[in-house]
Amino acid sequence: MIYVLYFIVLLICIYTARHYWFTLNRLFGFQRHPYIDIDTAEWPPVTVLVAAHNEEKVIANILSALMTVRYPEDKMLVIPVNDRSSDHTREIVDQFVTKFPGRICPFHRASGKAGKAAALKDAMELVETEIILIFDADYIPGAGLIRQLVAPFFDPEVGGVMGRVVPLNVGTNLLTRLLDLERSGGYQVDQQARMNLRLVPQHGGTVAGVRRSALREIGGWNENTLTEDTDLTYRLLLHGWKTAYQNRSECYEEVPETWAVRIKQIMRWAKGHNQALANYGWRLLVGKHRATLRERIDGTLLLGVYAMAPLTLLGWMLALVVFYQGIAPLHGVIALLSLTAYAALGNMAAFFEIAAAVRLDGTRTRICLLPFLIAGFAVSIFSVSRAAVSQIRDYATGAEFHWDKTERFRKASS
Amino acid sequence: MNPYLAVAALIGVVSVMLMLPIIPAMVELQRKSDATPLHVVPQNAGEIRHFADGFRTYLRALQPTLQQCMASGTAATGTMPDGAAYFVVGGANETPWFLLRQNSVCPFVIAAGGDLTVPDETTFANDVYSGGSFVGGEKNYYRALLGEKNVQLGPCSRVMRWAHAVGDFHASAGCQLYGRVSSDSVLRLDRNCSFLRLNAPRIVTGRAENGNFAPPDSNFSAEAFPIAPQRFLYDGDFVIGAGEVIRGNLVVRGKLRIAAGAKVCGSVKSGKDMVLETGVCVEGSLISGRKMRVGSACSVRGPVIAEREMFIAAGTQCGSLQNPTTASSPRIVVEEGVTVFGTLWARESGQVVGKG
Numbered sequence: 001m002i003y004v005l006y007f008i009v010l011l012i013c014i015y016t017a018r019h020y021w022f023t024l025n026r027l028f029g030f031q032r033h034p035y036i037d038i039d040t041a042e043w044p045p046v047t048v049l050v051a052a053h054n055e056e057k058v059i060a061n062i063l064s065a066l067m068t069v070r071y072p073e074d075k076m077l078v079i080p081v082n083d084r085s086s087d088h089t090r091e092i093v094d095q096f097v098t099k100f101p102g103r104i105c106p107f108h109r110a111s112g113k114a115g116k117a118a119a120l121k122d123a124m125e126l127v128e129t130e131i132i133l134i135f136d137a138d139y140i141p142g143a144g145l146i147r148q149l150v151a152p153f154f155d156p157e158v159g160g161v162m163g164r165v166v167p168l169n170v171g172t173n174l175l176t177r178l179l180d181l182e183r184s185g186g187y188q189v190d191q192q193a194r195m196n197l198r199l200v201p202q203h204g205g206t207v208a209g210v211r212r213s214a215l216r217e218i219g220g221w222n223e224n225t226l227t228e229d230t231d232l233t234y235r236l237l238l239h240g241w242k243t244a245y246q247n248r249s250e251c252y253e254e255v256p257e258t259w260a261v262r263i264k265q266i267m268r269w270a271k272g273h274n275q276a277l278a279n280y281g282w283r284l285l286v287g288k289h290r291a292t293l294r295e296r297i298d299g300t301l302l303l304g305v306y307a308m309a310p311l312t313l314l315g316w317m318l319a320l321v322v323f324y325q326g327i328a329p330l331h332g333v334i335a336l337l338s339l340t341a342y343a344a345l346g347n348m349a350a351f352f353e354i355a356a357a358v359r360l361d362g363t364r365t366r367i368c369l370l371p372f373l374i375a376g377f378a379v380s381i382f383s384v385s386r387a388a389v390s391q392i393r394d395y396a397t398g399a400e401f402h403w404d405k406t407e408r409f410r411k412a413s414s
Numbered sequence: 415m416n417p418y419l420a421v422a423a424l425i426g427v428v429s430v431m432l433m434l435p436i437i438p439a440m441v442e443l444q445r446k447s448d449a450t451p452l453h454v455v456p457q458n459a460g461e462i463r464h465f466a467d468g469f470r471t472y473l474r475a476l477q478p479t480l481q482q483c484m485a486s487g488t489a490a491t492g493t494m495p496d497g498a499a500y501f502v503v504g505g506a507n508e509t510p511w512f513l514l515r516q517n518s519v520c521p522f523v524i525a526a527g528g529d530l531t532v533p534d535e536t537t538f539a540n541d542v543y544s545g546g547s548f549v550g551g552e553k554n555y556y557r558a559l560l561g562e563k564n565v566q567l568g569p570c571s572r573v574m575r576w577a578h579a580v581g582d583f584h585a586s587a588g589c590q591l592y593g594r595v596s597s598d599s600v601l602r603l604d605r606n607c608s609f610l611r612l613n614a615p616r617i618v619t620g621r622a623e624n625g626n627f628a629p630p631d632s633n634f635s636a637e638a639f640p641i642a643p644q645r646f647l648y649d650g651d652f653v654i655g656a657g658e659v660i661r662g663n664l665v666v667r668g669k670l671r672i673a674a675g676a677k678v679c680g681s682v683k684s685g686k687d688m689v690l691e692t693g694v695c696v697e698g699s700l701i702s703g704r705k706m707r708v709g710s711a712c713s714v715r716g717p718v719i720a721e722r723e724m725f726i727a728a729g730t731q732c733g734s735l736q737n738p739t740t741a742s743s744p745r746i747v748v749e750e751g752v753t754v755f756g757t758l759w760a761r762e763s764g765q766v767v768g769k770g
Contacts, residue, residue: 032721034701034719034721035719037719037740037742037757037759037761038717038719038740038742038757039462039613039740039757039759040613040733040738040739040740040756040757041716041717041738041739041740041756042715042716042733042737042738042739142454151717154681154698154699154701154716154717154719155681155683155699155701155719156645156663156664156665156680156681156682156683156698156699156701157647157665157683157701166451166452166454167451167452168451169451170449170450170451170452171446171449171450174443177443177449180451180452184452213645240647240665250452250454251454252451252454290647290649292667361452363448363452364448365442365447365448366442366448366449368438368439368441368442369439369442369443370435370439371435371436371439372436372439372443
């Protein structure tokens with residue numbers, strides 16, 4: 001039992017060090033934005049896939065935005081992937097097709113496997129370009145975003161591209177404000193630091209792009225996963241392709257406004273991530289492939305982030321047991337580490353990261369909300385642990401995974 | 415002390431200390447003083463002429479005065495709606511520069527409906543507009559400059575924010591160009607000019623008689639940009655031999671040397687330093703994870719990116735009129751006689767140097 005606790009403490013210490021490393025790199029290290037200055041080029045043809053499942057509230061916004069971006073019209077085709085929608089998504093899409101002939105080619109999917117990856121996989125039959133960009137329907141791309149996301153593909157090593165997601169409905173309630181802080185830390189510090197340090201920036205599946213030849217090489221979209229983005233990141237990595245993160249390619253998104261929706265969302269992410277950990281973790285760490293040593297280590301740690309929640313809970317329980325048994329492990333050294341690791345949620349490293357991100361974003365007063373993040377972390381740790389338990393149960397009983405769409409809160413555009 | 419009171423006091427003090435960080439959080443949650451989305455400019459496409467277009471819009475209020483002064487050949491002064499003092503030049507020869515300058519500083523927004531010539535050693539603390547051609551004296555400082563025809567900066571002048579010429583833009587030797595400088599035609603920088611962000615259909619360095627400039631027509635194949643050919647991946651260092659032809663994209667994780675006369679029909683990436691010898695032709699993009707040295711008389715069709723620094727030797731051509739492109743690095747040194755069609759962007763410093 002004590003050795004399990006030692007192991008968990010060690011893992012938490014590693015993650016703590018990683019958070020600090022990333023944050024200090026963002027504050028003081030060399031910042032890599034190699035493709036952001038490409039503003040003049042012979043822009044290649046691009047297909048923009050817009051994943052839409054019952055998106056009548058938001059689909060018009062993204063299609064309108066895409067029709068006004070600064071990209072050669074004859075080189076950009078938008079494919080709204082209307083995945084078995086039962087609302088008015090189809091009618092809205094068809095109105096746009098009529099209004100912008102030749103620029104939008106709809107893909108109406110009436111049946112088939114549930115999930116974004118399955119829908120994208122089916123939509124690939126319409127894609128003829130080498131560069132594919134992917135947006136969820138609740139995103140609103142700015143005028144220069146398409147160029148910024150295409151630019152990294154001039155690098156022949158880049159197989160995937162990820163832009164930055166910025167919450168739009170920040171001021172709605174406490175949850176949206178906390179998610180705004182979390183997103184800030186996740187993108188402004190975590191993703192950019194991984195880009196700076198040539199580690200493994202993660203493909204987010206939206207505000208993102210993929211090279212068709214790379215996608216073909218890795219076997220296309222994996223429809224048997226809950227997070228096709230994580231799955232894509234690791235399959236690209238294992239095949240020697242890089243994912244580039246563009247921190248200055250920002251795009252607004254809508255974050256969940258209720259805890260129930262947030263919990264569903266994070267549980268889906270956790271299950272998908274854990275699925276990728278099971279599928280690729282060992283192979284990435286020790287297998288024979290083109291990833292560098294630092295990519296192997298960071299990639300494995302990134303895969304393990306959602307597995308840390310149940311491990312932390314287990315660590316708390318073990319620490320209590322050890323305490324009441326009167327054991328003083330390693331003459332108190334472990335106890336000391338446990339104290340810092342557990343009592344301060346990873347020695348406050350995650351808070352430090354978010355505080356640094358907020359500062360880098362140039363915002364100020366929202367940092368005051370930092371203490372409330374403890375509530376957010378508490379919800380996350382139990383939700384993610386619940387997801388892990390249910391995943392193990394589903395695996396044992398052979399139950400098929402269920403794909404939950406994130407609910408939208410925006411009022412439908414007229 | 416009463417032990418119950420002591421315990422209660424301890425609990426009270428600890429509770430207050432725990433609540434302390436919550437107080438500003440509660441206040442912010444109620445007030446929502448910083449609850450707007452992070453500012454993302456939706457229309458920002460990185461348009462280099464953004465400021466020039468904005469300045470034209472700003473000057474719309476002066477159009478009647480400009481036309482009047484042009485017709486009468488007189489000058490006019492006044493204040494813009496934002497309170498900035500302006501001086502409208504009617505005729506170039508009559509401009510009373512000695513009155514406009516205070517200790518060599520001209521504080522006015524200068525606007526001329528036609529050609530404009532300005533004296534030496536003057537600091538223009540506000541923006542300058544020329545409806546025709548603009549000729550600047552030596553050692554001038556400009557905050558910002560817009561010329562509707564050609565713009566010529568005298569030697570050792572400085573542009574602090576931006577400059578744009580609808581016609582040719584010529585920076586004489588020793589000019590320092592901070593911010594954005596653009597032209598809708600040709601942008602020429604003489605020796606010892608420094609720069610940051612340049613954009614024009616054709617950017618040339620050095621004087622025409624000293625350089626071996628690339629022709630404005632394309633040297634490249636008429637096929638579309640080769641973004642998706644076969645990919646070759648090498649984990650160590652790599653050398654492409656002299657005169658060799660590679661068909662496909664090449665990714666080298668180590669250093670890369672492309673020997674003289676070699677041709678790559680695709681894009682090239684090196685994780686570490688990259689060296690191109692004389693006369694290399696790359697039909698795609700050229701990306702280096704560290705330093706890049708492009709030899710003389712090379713031609714590259716796609717974007718040229720070095721993550722640390724870049725040197726481009728005389729006679730090299732990046733892009734073409736038909737296929738404009740971007741050359742970008744934090745630090746760029748360009749010899750006289752280089753042509754870039756499109757954008758030349760040095761994040762930290764760019765310098766034009768003599769050949770050899």
